[in-house]
Amino acid sequence: MPWSGFQPSWRPGCRSKRSTQRASRNGQPFSRASHEQAALSNRLERGSNHPDAANVKAGTGPERRIRQALHRRGHRFRALLPIVVSGVRVRPDVVFTRRRLAVFVDGCFWHCCPEHGINPRVNVTYWVPKLERNRVRDNLVNLALAAAGWRAVRVWEHVTVEQAVAAIEAALEKGERAS
Known part of the structure; x- marks a missing residue:
């Protein structure tokens, strides 16, 4: 299922909880930990496991x-x-x-x-x-x-x-x- 971001509501102008809740690709609620884990696995799959790849450059x-x-x-x-x-x-x-x-x-x-x-x-x-x-x-x-x-x-x-x-x-x- 492609990334959908915000789930569309069933009727225009409806602001239900479901329409404003961000979901991940598998339909589960979005969490920062799962996002960071996915980013790390994607980086490793691409082969960019250079020692500096995971070092934070700013905002420490x-x-x-x-x-x-x-x-x-x-x-x-x-x-x-x-x-x-x-x-x-x-x-x-x-x-x-x-x-x-x-x-x-x-x-x-x-x-x-x-x-x-x-x-x-x-x-x-x-x-x-x-x-x-x-x-x-x-x-x-x-x-x-x-x-x-x-x-x-x-x-x-x-x-x-x-x-x-x-x-x-x-x-x-x-x-x-x-x-």
Whole structure:
């Protein structure tokens, strides 16, 4: 049975429970868990079981919590806004466009945190160069942003939300005083 999305009602204008309930392909109520399981099985069937295939690139828990805390404090920003500077495309987690401030929430493993970063013990020939490329890319992004007049704030994922927001607000205040 092809995907039908919302079930049509038996008469026009009818808003019965059945007409507004989203159903899956087999007619059972739609659930996020079953959807994610189906997406994973589809990805594996297609053969895209690359180590990075299931890694979330944006919207991780620490990013969401920091964005929520900033918004609660009245700050308005853009999330994941692509910035192209000096031929380098950058997608910071939080962007304050008027103040030209880019905030990155770096994962301890992926960006080699000095406190919590671990050295992989398996498949070292793959992981060590990959993690080193991440560090080199982070430095390149920082330099490109600085050359274009942007400021970059990098926050580790293990830092508490309060500490991260305090660091971001300090950078925002510093930018206001410099203007």
